[in-house]
Amino acid sequence: MVHLLGGRSIALDFPTRHVFTDLTIGVNSGDRIGVVGRNGDGKSTLLRILSGRLEPDSGEVVHRGGIRVGMLDxxxxxxxELTIARAVVGDRPEHEWASDPRIRDVLGGLLGDLDWHTRTGDLSGGQRRRVALAELLVGEQDVLFLDEPTNHLDIEGVSWLARHLNQRWRSADGALVVVTHDRWFLDAVCTLTWEVHDGTVEVxxxxxxxxxxxxxxxxxxxxQAETKRQNLMRKELAWLRRGAPARTAKPRFRIEAANQLIENEPPVRDSVKLQQLATARLGKDVIDLLGVSVGYGGEPVLTDVEWRIGPGERSGILGANGAGKTTLLKLITGLLDPDHGRVKRGKTVKIATLSQQLTELADVDQLRVRELLETKRSSYVxxxxxxxxxxxxxxxxFPNALLSTPIKDLSGGQRRRLQLLMILLDEPNVLVLDEPTNDLDTDMLAAMEDLLDSWPGTLLVATHDRYLLERVTDQQYAILDHRLxxxxxxxxxxxxxxxQARDAADAPTAATEAPARQSTAARSRAVSKELAALERRLQRLQDRTxxxxxxxxxxxxxxxxxxxxxAELNSxxxxQGELEDRWLELSVEAADD
Structure with missing residues (x-):
């Protein structure tokens, strides 16, 4: 392990608050660090200081001589004015960058759907963000600082990015420091977590x-003052151990200690009780999509969709960017009529949507939070x-002090939470969430999920946040090839x-299909054999631990x-970590076969 860079006695003040006071922190080779904390506590500021983008008021940041540092802010x-090609690979000749497998991987993973010769000024904000990430990843940095790299990536893109970063360096080389609210990504990539709070960083x-x-x-x-937050995190832990079996293999944290902590913790949701309550509020008929098709400009978006949404159903909707998730939600909520088929809604259905924008608060910006609440219900169960x-x-x-704050002065995350509250106080029985994680940090996401756990109604969620999707929904649907x-x-x-859909587009010719099948079978046997050996070695290491x-x-x-x-335990x-990474890679390969 080699020390790559670090800050000593860092202090920084903004006009209205202290950000850091006497902070000392370091990054070593092999570190894969996820940075979490409340919005506004200094996560992005910390990255800018350590990367050299921002000078602290006092203290110093020292980089090891010759190391290459890159940052996505x-x-x-x-x-x-630059084309995508020029922005990403510069003036390098095509034969040079096209022969580099890492560059080809980055271009395929992030920019495969974009015209290589398009001006970056003609791209959307999300597309420009992907180009900026690609520009960074084609380099050969020793340390990468990434500030919200999963923004504007769909689930496939996030999965690709995690795989790329896990394979980018050998386990003892390079270093990664990433700020993200994507908790699945943090688990998939990071081996250390920095929590930024109250001017300090806890490791x-x-x-x-x-x-x-x-x-x-x-x-x-x-x-005892911490009891409320403790209970919330215990519930989060209970879900991590009970509701997501894939997480029990990596990281292999102290399972027995976790089981003791949650042995008296009830399930995250009482699904039977919520189903009964939802049926009482909604009746048997909620929303039926019957042979629904819709398109734009003659191009199909959704074709022959048949979906009967029941009372208390908690469903997630998956699909690539542009696949039609928002179109599907508009059909459900009545904002869009189908070209063919029909949408049938129950008589008692009352739909509310937590949209990607904050338009619901635009007309009440001048009110104080307390004044807005007084226009709604006096209680909520x-x-x-x-x-x-x-x-x-x-x-x-929300602390009590914020009740007197004008809505226009709230932060993005606070406005997002207030938006959700106002929707719940209207007591809808069908709630539609379209990318609800915008502007929320991990603590606030956990708080929102905790509130939704007890919400008795039909819940439909479209999001690229895999953790949230698996956390609050009980089943998932995907839009693939215009069908649900x-x-x-x-x-x-x-x-x-x-x-499989991508592989089908590049299917082998008839002349090579038989050899390919033979090669696949042989590879499958080799994978199974190596998996069994890895499991035996992992068990021995667990016993030794x-x-x-x-x-x-x-x-x-x-x-x-x-x-x-x-020292022995760290070794x-x-x-163990290296073997687990290899085990996960082989498990995915075996599942694909």
Whole structure:
């Protein structure tokens, strides 16, 4: 492990608040760091300081001599007059960059749907963001700082980016520091988590799941003032361990400790009770899409969609950008009429939409939060308890002081939470969420999910945030080739179907099909054999880890032995991490076969 860069005694003040005070933090080779924290606490500022984009008021940032540092920040710095090709690869001759497999991978993963000769000034904001990310990734940096790199990427794009970053360096080389609210991405890529709060940075081992466990342990020992946040994170941990089996393999955090913490924790949702409540509020008929087709300019978007949405159904909608997710939601909500077929809605259906924009608050910008709440219901039932609007706001992270704040002065994340609250106070029985994660940090996403867990109605969610989708919905559908398809296997099945569709476009010729099948069968046997060997080695390493941890407890008063045990444990965990990465790669390959 080599120290690559770090900040010593960093302090920074903005006109209205302290950001950092006497902060010392470092990045080593092999680090894959996810940065989490509340909006406004300094996550992006920390990246800018460490990358050299921003000078602190005091202290210093030191980079190891000769290291190459790259950063993707949230500012749009592309020259609008450059073509995509010029912006990404510059003046390099085509034979040079086209022969580089890493560059081809980046171009295929991020820009495959764009015309290589289009001016960047003619692109949408999301497309420009992808070009900027591609421009960074075709380089050969030793340290990458990425600020919200998953913004404007669909689920396939996020999956590709995670795979690219995991394969970009050898496990002990390079370093990555990433700010993102995409919790699936944090788990897939990161081995360390930095939590930025109150002018400090707290370091946790592992990705998001491991961070949640350690944070629960920290909060369990904290003062009673932390009880509310502790309970929320315990619920989040319960879902991570019970509701997402794929997460139990990586990272392999202390499973027994997690089980003890959640043994008395109820399920995240009482699905039977919510179904009964939803049926009582909605009746048996909710929304039926019967042979629905729609298109724009003669081009089909959705074809012959048949979907009977029931009371209490909690469904996620997947699809690439432009596949028709928003069009489908508009058909459901009545904002769009089908070209063919019909949409049938139950008599008691009351639909509300949490849209990507904040137009619902535009007409009340001058009101204070308290004044807006006074125009709505005086109480709301959540989780079997009657809550005032103020209590609901507190559950969503609003301190009482903000009740007197004009709505126009709220941050983007605060406006987003207020928008959700106002919709819930209208008591719809069908709730449509179209990319609801905009402007929310991980804590606020957990708070929103906690509130939705007790919401008794039909919930439809279209999002590229895989974690949110798996967290709040019970089943998923995908728009593939203009048709709606149910996904019993969830997001993993969608990614497999998308990969198969791409492979079909490049199917081998008849002359090479038989050899390809033989090669595939041989590869499948080799994969199965290697998987079995890896599982045996991982079990041995797990047994060794438990012995070392027991020895650390026994020698807790002997600092010399404790340091030796700690070094041995780090070595074992590093080997374990590499084997787990390989196990996951082979598991995906085996599933594809």
């Amino acid at each position: 949230q500012a749009d710095t592309l020259d609008p 946790f081992e592992g990705g998001y799941a491991a961070y949640v466990l350690q944070r629960v342990e920290r909060d369990r020992l904290a003062a 959540a989780g079997g308890k009657e809550l005032t609007p103020g209590q609901l706001l507190e559950q969503l992270g 398809r149910h996904l019993p296997g969830g997001v993993d099945q969608y990614l497999q179907l998308s990969a 438990e012995k070392i941890e027991s020895a650390m407890v026994a020698d807790s008063a002997d600092y010399t032995k404790l340091a030796e045990h700690s 074992v965990r590093a080997e």
